[in-house]
Amino acid sequence: MEPIMAVTVGFLYAAAIYMMLRRSIVKLVIGLMLLSNAANLLIFTSAGMTRGAPPLIPLGAMQPEGIIADPLPQALILTAIVIAFGVLAFAVVLIHRAYNILHTDNLDLMKDTDT
Template sequence: MENLFAFVIGGLYATALFMMLRRSIVKLVIGLMILSNAANLLILTGGGLVRGAPPLIPDGMELATAAMADPLPQALILTAIVISFGVLAFAVVLIHRAYEVIGADDMNEMKSTDL
């Protein structure tokens, strides 16, 4: 299962880099969004994929006797999702304002426009 996730993560990173190298600022933000999803999937895979094993230790025991899911990567991903949503919302507002002022979403036209 980890091999499948490795190929999916690699594909997401490649797609994100391709989108971020385009001249359109909208495609740049879409690439940034895909990149954050790939990073979240990488953290989840790095934490270990254990199916049907909650991260609970019974009362009176100090160590888990069987395989269990690690809750730390899940908490990190939840925090990263909230932060990436805030960054995405800010970027969308910034793109909308830049398009209103300049009238284009091409990076080269934005750079050469005198305000």
């Protein structure tokens, strides 16, 4: 399973960087979305995947039996998803406002403040 996930994550990163390098700000935001998803999947993969072993302690026992899945990465990913959702919602509103004010979606035409 890990090799497939590794390739998927790599592909997501590549797609994200490609989209971010495009000129349109809409594609830029799509790139950012892919990037945060890639990071989440990377955490999921690198923390180790365990199949069919929920992290539950049987009734009356003090510790789980056998190997269990690590619950922490899932909590991290959940937090990261929520944060990414909020930030990307802001980014979508920002590009909408930017388009209304600048009348362009081309990043090449947004360099008045660069120099």
